[in-house]
Amino acid sequence: MKYTALLKKSLVAALFAGLAQAASAAGPDAAQLERGKTLFTSAAVPACAICHTMADAGSSGSIGPDLDELKPNIEQVKKALREGVGAMPSFAATMKEDDMNAVAAYVVRATGAAK
Numbered sequence: 001m002k003y004t005a006l007l008k009k010s011l012v013a014a015l016f017a018g019l020a021q022a023a024s025a026a027g028p029d030a031a032q033l034e035r036g037k038t039l040f041t042s043a044a045v046p047a048c049a050i051c052h053t054m055a056d057a058g059s060s061g062s063i064g065p066d067l068d069e070l071k072p073n074i075e076q077v078k079k080a081l082r083e084g085v086g087a088m089p090s091f092a093a094t095m096k097e098d099d100m101n102a103v104a105a106y107v108v109r110a111t112g113a114a115k
Helices: 002-025 030-043 074-083 097-111
Strands: none
Touching: 030 097, 074 097
């Protein structure tokens, strides 16, 4: 009896783990993308849209690269946010990891870049 209960508990745990992994593999959810867009356009300090051009954000900055042309992948965006690039400052001290992930997911989705 105890073995059967333990087996059922293990199967349920494996099922939930599989569902969580599938949801993660599906990509960012709408709330994360909206958060990323908000940070990109206005909430980050300085806002990404001040320097970068990206059609989805309605931005036409000329200091940083045109992200619609560059199409950075998620790791490139996160690295740039953490470390800074050229005139772009690092956001490591001012932006939480979840927010960096949201911006990266938004930029990748909005530019049609490879993940």
